[in-house]
Amino acid sequence: MTAAIPRLDEAPEANRVPTLLWLAWRFLPPLDGADWRMFGCVAAGCGYLALPLTVALAAAPSPALTLLSLLCLAVPGLPVLWYGAGTLGRRRRETALALRQARIHSRAAGLTSLSKPLVYPTAGALIGTLSICLMHRPLSRALPHRAPLYAALRAPAGRWLPAAPAAVLLLLGLTALLSSRRAAVVQVAAGRFIARVGRRRAATPQPE
Secondary structure, three states: OOOOOOOHHOOOOHHHHHHHHHHHHHOOOOOOOHHHHHHHHHHHHHHHHHHHHHHHHHHHHOOOHHHHHHHHHHHOOOHHHHHHHHHHHHHHHHHHHHHOOOOOOOHHHHHHHHHHOOOOOHHHHHHHHHHHHHHHHHHHHOOOOOOOOHHOOOOHHHEEEEEEHHHHHHHHHHHHHHHHOOOOOOOOHHHHHOOOOOOHHHHOOOOO
């Protein structure tokens, strides 16, 4: 009889941690075109949303008009991030399943499969926060003094330093929320509703 394959969670700590790190690194790079599109959507969405989010955190408390302007600026990035996060969540669950099938403990498989959900949004969020932290002064000089974002962009220098990491953490949480199973169900339902409305409009006779 052949000896049973030892489970990873039963291995010594010195052997388990390097193996988990290697597996996390192995599943980190994009593997195909779909993965590259997912990475682009997640990184671009987080990078775009990091701009108004960092400004809002650095300038808090802000007038209602300023917050409304920042919210309007953030809206175009939400669908992009949601689309990429949905694919990211499916990839994470597939990776965790593959690791469990390779006799890795469920908890270790779940932690190892978090490499993409952690790195991809963080990369985009860091680029966005660094960009706005470096460019907020030139942007404020280019805006009229009565513009809603003028005072927000001229927030004290001491507020931008804590605002940047806070924005990165918030975007990580938002990506995790949008990549969950419930968000995927809502995304599918929204897609079906939009497709149904489109079919109804196409079937409606157009006036000549």
